[in-house]
Amino acid sequence: MITILIVDDEKLERRGIRFLLKREEGEFQILEAANGKDALGVLASNHVDILFSDVKMPYMNGLELTKAVREDHPEMEIVIFSGYNDFSYAREALRYGVVDYVLKPVDPNEFHKTFQRVMENISSKEEKQKQQNRKEDYLKKYFFLRYLYSGKEEDFVQLEKLTDETEDDVSQFSRMVLVSASNGFFETEEEHFLTSLKEEVQREFYYVNLNSNESIFLFAEKYTDYHVVVEKMYRFFAHQFDSECYFAVSKEIEDRKNLAEEFKALEGMLEEQFYQPHQHLFFHGEKQEEKKADPAEDSEIMEQITNDIQYKDLPHLRQDFQKLEDKYRANKQFSDMYVKFVFSGILKELLDQMDGMDEKMLSKRVDRLYRCKNLKDVIAIVDEALQEYEHCIQEQEDGFRSEITKVKSYIYHHYQERNLGAETLSAMVFLSPGYLSAVFKEETGVTLNRFIREVRMEKAKELLETTNMKISGIAKEVGFSNNSYFCRSFREFFGDTPEACRKGTEADEKTNTEAAPSI
Secondary structure, three states: OEEEEEEOOOHHHHHHHHHHHHOOOOOEEEEEEOOHHHHHHHHHHOOOOEEEEEOOOOOOOHHHHHHHHHHHOOOOEEEEEEOOOOHHHHHHHHHOOOOEEEEOOOOHHHHHHHHHHHHHHHHHHHHHHHHHHHHHHHHHHHHHHHHHHHOOHHHHHHHHHHHOOOOOHHHHOOEEEEEEOOOOHHHHHHHHHHHHHHHHHOOOOEEEEEEOOEEEEEEOOOOOOHHHHHHHHHHHHHHHHOOOOEEEEOOOOOOHHHHHHHHHHHHHHHOHHHHOOOOOEEEOOOOOOOOOOOOHHHHHHHHHHHHHHHOOOHHHHHHHHHHHHHHHHHOOOOOHHHHHHHHHHHHHHHHHOOOOOOHHHHHHHHHHHHOOOOHHHHHHHHHHHHHHHHHHHHHHHHHHHHHHHHHHHHHHHOOOOOOOOHHHHHHHOOOOHHHHHHHHHHHHOOOHHHHHHHHHHHHHHHHHHHOOOOHHHHHHHOOOOOHHHHHHHHHHHHOOOHHHHHHHHHHHHHHHHHHOOOO
């Protein structure tokens, strides 16, 4: 609010100026004084933006008042009223930096024009001051950040020069809080939360933005429970802006030369969010128990996972992936880049096994993983790929059921073909021989070669029992070119020779004939 002081020894004149001011736009605090001496007393206890003063007054006239005010209040706007149309008065008034010299009786229109010029001057000065303040603030923050990141003595000296004569929190703070957000929170919401956050925590702080996702808050109070303060900040950002933030709180900073070292410690503390995404508040000096890990285990687990993917062993793949996940959740001595490297390797192997995954798509998925802020998100991306891989294998298996049915049908109708085997059958269903054999075994519970053999043996037994074909003819009929081999195989399969099988059938038939009643 603009504060105005009206100085005139005539009360009626003061009321007239007050009346004209009420016609102007804006809210003003209006003070009055009957002469220059009284005016100096008012000025001693009040901040005044505009001084309206008559020239001719007892004890101290308007020009003397103007001279005294200008020495102590160089930024004040001063307007002189006078009934003297004398250029010497006006010239002396202008010499003291008076904005305007208005003749009495005051013309309302002229007063309005004069007051508008005064308000424009005030607005211009305020804007220049804001620009100057911003420039100084930028310089302080510039060297503050330079020193945080570099730790160089010359940057600290510059920071000291800019803050030694000020009383703001950048020079008086005792605690530093580093806050990490996501999705460019500080870029989009900075102007909305600063005032309301101060009301929430009921404390002043000095705010320094590092980037769109990180900022520093500097607090001056030494004897404050910062657990409570930071908990309020966390809830504020979560409830008011739906932003999940992480906070690293410094120890009490007694020497500003420790700033850079303390900042590095805070950055290291925020790396904990990578391993502990559910913990949002970290305090320097409050150590957490860490479990030591054996880096040599990595190669063993990774090798097993590679084999699981290669052999499409989904149960063991899940088991080994969980083993790797548990390891990195429990151990934090590895850098986040190393952990991302390990899991990106699994991601690539999984995606390489899926159809339709070109190099560009693979690159996007890997890049997404490397931009993760915590272990939880890294695991989520790889787990998503693992689910896709499992679904892909399941679809393949569902599709293979029809392929296996086709293969089985072909075997049932073409068991006599001598070259019937994985090579021939896989070409028919457009699969590799080894893959067809693996899928066939998983689907039927027996190997492909064993299945072919079973079909041939059962058919040979059928022919032995129902026909008079020679054994050598039966061997050829069921796909054997070597009679001796057929007989050996038959015996191994049934435990009897083909001859015994046939004789047994004949003996059974003879017995049944003899036992049949005569008609």
